[in-house]
Structures are given as structure tokens and as C-alpha cells.
Amino acid sequence: MIKLYELSRERQIFGDILHLVIDTFRVNRSRFLLTSLGMVLGTGSLIWVVTIGLTGQNYVLNSIQNIGANLIWAEYSGLADPAVGAESDFLTVRDMHAVQQDVPGIVSATPVVNLQLQYSTGSGGEISLLVLGVYPQYEQIRRLQLLSGRFFDEQDAALASKAAVVTEQFALTQYGSVRDALGRSLTISGIPFEIIGTFTERTNTYGQSEITDYTVLIPYQVARYFKGSDDLNQIYFSTSDMSNVPQVTKNILRVIKSRHRAEAVYDVGNLTEVLATAQKTLFAMNMILLLFSAVTLLVGGTGIMNIMLATVTSRIHEIGIRKALGATRRAIRLQFLLESTLISLAGGILGTLLGFSLPLTIHLLSGVELQFSWISVAVALAVSAAIGIAFGTAPATRAAHLDPVECLRVEF
Numbered sequence: 032m033i034k035l036y037e038l039s040r041e042r043q044i045f046g047d048i049l050h051l052v053i054d055t056f057r058v059n060r061s062r063f064l065l066t067s068l069g070m071v072l073g074t075g076s077l078i079w080v081v082t083i084g085l086t087g088q089n090y091v092l093n094s095i096q097n098i099g100a101n102l103i104w105a106e107y108s109g110l111a112d113p114a115v116g117a118e119s120d121f122l123t124v125r126d127m128h129a130v131q132q133d134v135p136g137i138v139s140a141t142p143v144v145n146l147q148l149q150y151s152t153g154s155g156g157e158i159s160l161l162v163l164g165v166y167p168q169y170e171q172i173r174r175l176q177l178l179s180g181r182f183f184d185e186q187d188a189a190l191a192s193k194a195a196v197v198t199e200q201f202a203l204t205q206y207g208s209v210r211d212a213l214g215r216s217l218t219i220s221g222i223p224f225e226i227i228g229t230f231t232e233r234t235n236t237y238g239q240s241e242i243t244d245y246t247v248l249i250p251y252q253v254a255r256y257f258k259g260s261d262d263l264n265q266i267y268f269s270t271s272d273m274s275n276v277p278q279v280t281k282n283i284l285r286v287i288k289s290r291h292r293a294e295a296v297y298d299v300g301n302l303t304e305v306l307a308t309a310q311k312t313l314f315a316m317n318m319i320l321l322l323f324s325a326v327t328l329l330v331g332g333t334g335i336m337n338i339m340l341a342t343v344t345s346r347i348h349e350i351g352i353r354k355a356l357g358a359t360r361r362a363i364r365l366q367f368l369l370e371s372t373l374i375s376l377a378g379g380i381l382g383t384l385l386g387f388s389l390p391l392t393i394h395l396l397s398g399v400e401l402q403f404s405w406i407s408v409a410v411a412l413a414v415s416a417a418i419g420i421a422f423g424t425a426p427a428t429r430a431a432h433l434d435p436v437e438c439l440r441v442e443f
Contacts, residue, residue, distance in 0.1 A: 063374055066338045069331025070378025070418070071385060074411045077324040078386025084317035085402035091309050094234040102172060103268040103280050105130075105287060108296040120295035121262035124251075126287055130268065134282040136275045141166035143241065143265040144254045148219065150245070152205065160201075161246045162219060164254020172269045173232070173242075178202075179209040180228030183250055191252040195224040199231045200244040217247065220257060224249060241265065276301050331378065332418035339371050339426035347433065354435035364431035371423025372416055379415025383408055 107121045127140050144164035149157045169175075170182045183194040195217050202212035209229040217224045224247075232242055241264075255261070270279050284299040291297070343350070350363060390401045 063377075066335055067331075067374045067378030067381070069334040070328065070375050070415055071331075071382040073324060073328035073331045074379045074382025074415055075385040075389075076327050076382075077321070077411050077414075078383060078407055079389065080317070080320040080324050081404050081407035082386070082390045082401055084313070084320060085404055088310075088313045088317070089402050091313060092306065101270045101273050101276060103270065103276060103283060103299065103301045105266045105268070105283055105297060105299045106264065108298045110294050110296065119262075120291045122266055122287070122297070123261045123263060125261075126290055127263075127266045129290060130266075130283050130286050133286050134279060136270050136272070136279045137268050138271045139168040139172055139269045141169040141172055141267050142251050142263045143169070143267060144251060144258050145241070145264040146254060146257050150219075158204075158245055160219075161241075161243050162254065162257070163241065163246060163248050164251040164258070165248055166251055168269075169248065169267065170230075172267045175230045176233050178229045178231060180213045180226070182228055182230070183248075188250045188252055191250060193222060193224045193253065194227045194250065195219075196228040196230055196248040197226055198242065198244060198246045199229055201247070202226075202229045204245075219247070219249070273303075276303050328414060328418055332375070332422040335371055335375055335419065336422035336425060339367060339423055340429065342370075343367065343426050343430045343433075348439065350430055350433055351435045351437075351439040354433070355439065360431040363433075364427045367427035367430045368420065368423050371426065372419035375415045375419025375423075376412065379412050382415075383411055386411070 105122060105126075107119065109119075124142050127142055131137055131140055142165065146162040146164070148160045148162060150160035151157055163169075167182060167184050167188055170177075175182075178199055180196070182196055183192065186192075187194045197212060197217070199209055202209045206212040206215060212226050212229055215226045217226055230248075232240065268279070268283060270276050280299055280301050280303075284297065287297050287299065288295075353363065387403065390403070394401050
């Protein structure tokens with residue numbers, strides 16, 4: 032019974048102090064609002080930083096994955112010692128089949144043959160046209176986006192159909208639109224091809240991939256005749272799981288080396304390292320931005336502490352009267368600690384609303400997809416409360432240790 036009574040008494044005291052703090056806020060609204068301004072800006076900037084960081088991170092990672100996070104490429108790089116004078120040892124389709132048979136985890140593969148040609152435009156000029164001979168699986172492996180028509184299929188490949196799929200830029204330049212390009216005849220080295228589809232890369236690689244603005248895709252079986260040999264420029268593989276890409280890459284290189292001369296050098300790579308580097312870079316940038324936000328929060332906390340110290344001085348008579356009427360040091364300390372905590376927390380709540388309103392406005396006006404994190408809200412509010420407690424301790428302690436007699440003697 033005694034413990035229950037003490038607990039009830041503690042709750043009553045806390046409630047009385049809380050009501051006193053709220054009444055103080057009502058009387059001094061402007062001062063407490065200005066005091067919390069630093070926390071508003073600090074918390075808002077923290078939300079902005081997290082939102083911008085997550086949005087940028089997702090954009091970069093999605094861009095890399097749209098190129099092909101499960102993608103592995105293999106190509107002939109030359110001879111370890113060119114002075115030996117040995118003949119080139121290019122990759123062939125037989126190497127691709129051997130890798131598919133010996134390396135587990137590969138779901139699809141395609142050879143790539145590059146043919147650089149000069150193409151006569153309708154206006155009498157010429158453009159440099161890149162013709163790539165590939166398998167139908169190339170569309171999925173490279174994650175191409177079809178804009179109109181279709182991609183050539185297994186039947187087209189088996190029949191060596193004269194079917195072509197062109198880039199968006201080529202279709203716009205030559206025919207005015209991607210729709211108007213369908214069904215048109217495209218003459219390559221004197222052989223007419225029917226354009227059955229148009230495509231674009233899901234992520235702009237700015238000329239860093241094998242696809243250029245003026246690229247035409249045709250079945251490998253047809254391109255092989257233009258090439259005049261079985262030599263391949265590249266082989267693309269796709270794995271079933273992104274996590275096994277590094278191991279599959281090593282196994283592919285092992286199989287390829289075992290089938291060729293020792294002095295031949297082959298490049299077998301993937302985007303895993305690029306993805307890891309991008310993640311590390313983005314993490315470092317986010318940490319730097321968060322540190323700037325933390326500095327803003329600390330400045331806001333310092334402002335709260337200074338204002339609360341000034342408040343203790345301006346309310347010294349109130350403190351003296353309360354102590355003379357029986358208020359304990361604990362009650363005085365709790366009063367000022369609650370004031371600083373509520374000021375900081377109120378600033379955190381307003382800052383959170385501000386932090387979400389700006390990105391939301393940008394999303395509504397521009398349509399940019401922004402990534403919100405509710406964890407950042409919880410962290411921002413928790414940090415706000417913690418700063419209120421940390422920076423309010425010194426003023427609360429000073430007020431608690433004031434002598435009531437000396438307080439009542441002070442004249443203003």
C-alpha cells in the first residue's frame with residue numbers, strides 16, 4: 032500500500048509540474064517558439080539528408096542493376112607477350128556452350144559479333160552504323176526496353192531471318208518515330224532487313240556500353256556470314272542469383288583459359304565491384320551529410336541551453352517562491368528539464384513535418400520518386416528529445432541549487 036501511495040504521489044507531482052510547464056509555454060509562446068527554431072532546422076535537415084541519400088542511392092543502384100546486376104561478360108584481350116607473334120585466339124560459340132555446360136548457375140548466354148558499317152541515309156549522307164549479331168536472349172541479358180514491335184525469337188534465329196531491331200535514336204533520325212520504323216526495309220551490305228522492333232537501354236550508359244545511338248541488332252546466325260569467321264567480340268552470360276556472380280565469373284575464366292593457349296589473355300568481368308564501390312561512395316556521402324545535420328542539431332541544442340540559462344535568471348523570483356513554499360530541488364530540476372525537453376521535442380516534430388513537406392512538394396510538382404524513411408523520423412524525434420535532456424541538464428541543475436533566500440533578495 033505504501034509503495035502504491037508513493038507511486039500515485041509521484042505521478043501527481045509529475046502531472047502538476049507538467050501542467051506548470053505547459054502554462055509557462057502559453058504565457059511565453061514567442062520565446063519558446065524561437066528557442067525551438069534551431070531544432071526545427073536541424074531535424075528538418077536530417078530528414079532531407081536521409082530522403083536525398085536514399086533517393087540517390089536507389090537511383091544509382093537501380094541504374095547499375097538496369098544494365099545487368101547478374102551480367103557477366105567475356106572477351107579476348109590479346110596476348111600476354113605480343114612479341115611471341117602467335118595468332119589471335121578469339122572466343123567462339125563453342126566456348127560459350129562449354130561454359131554453359133561446365134559452370135553451374137548460368138541461366139542464359141549470347142554471343143556478340145560487332146560489325147561497323149557506313150550507312151547511307153535518305154538525305155544522301157552517311158552515318159556510322161553498328162550492327163550487333165546476337166541471340167534472342169540478348170534482350171533479357173542486357174535488360175533492353177522495347178519501345179515498339181518485338182524482338183527476334185528462336186524461330187527467327189533458326190531460320191536466319193533478315194529481321195532487325197533498331198535503337199530509338201536511329202528510328203527517330205531515319206523514320207521520324209519508333210512506330211513508323213516498323214516494317215521498313217533496312218539494307219545492310221546489300222541485303223535487305225525488315226525492322227521488326229525498336230529499343231533503348233533502360234539506363235543511359237553514355238556510350239560506355241557496346242550499344243551506340245545508331246545500333247542495329249540482327250540474329251547472330253546472319254551476322255556470322257557478314258563476319259566471315261567464328262570469332263566473337265564478346266560473350267554475355269546471366270546468372271540465376273546476383274550473390275553467385277563473383278564465383279561464376281571465376282569459373283567462366285577458368286573454363287575459357289583451359290580451352291585456349293596459355294599466352295592468350297581474356298577479360299571476364301561483372302558489375303559487382305562497380306555496385307560495391309557505388310554503395311561505399313553513397314554511404315560515405317550520406318555520413319558526411321548526416322554530420323552536417325548533427326552540427327545543426329548541436330547548435331540548436333546549444334541555443335536551447337543558453338535560452339534556458341537566461342530563463343533561470345529571469346525567473347529567479349518564481350524559483351525562490353516555489354522553494355519557499357516547499358518545492359524540492361528534484362521538482363525544480365524536473366520542471367526546467369521538462370521545459371527544455373518539450374521545447375526540443377516540439378522543434379523536432381515541426382522539423383519532421385518540414386522535412387517531409389519539401390520532398391513531398393517536389394514529388395507532387397515534378398513527379399520525381401523520393402524515398403522516405405520512417406526510421407529517420409523515429410531517430411530525429413529521439414535525437415531531439417535526447418538533446419533537450421542533455422542541454423537542459425545544466426540550466427535545470429543550476430535552478431535546483433539556487434538558494435531561496437538569495438532568490439527573493441534579487442532585485443530587477
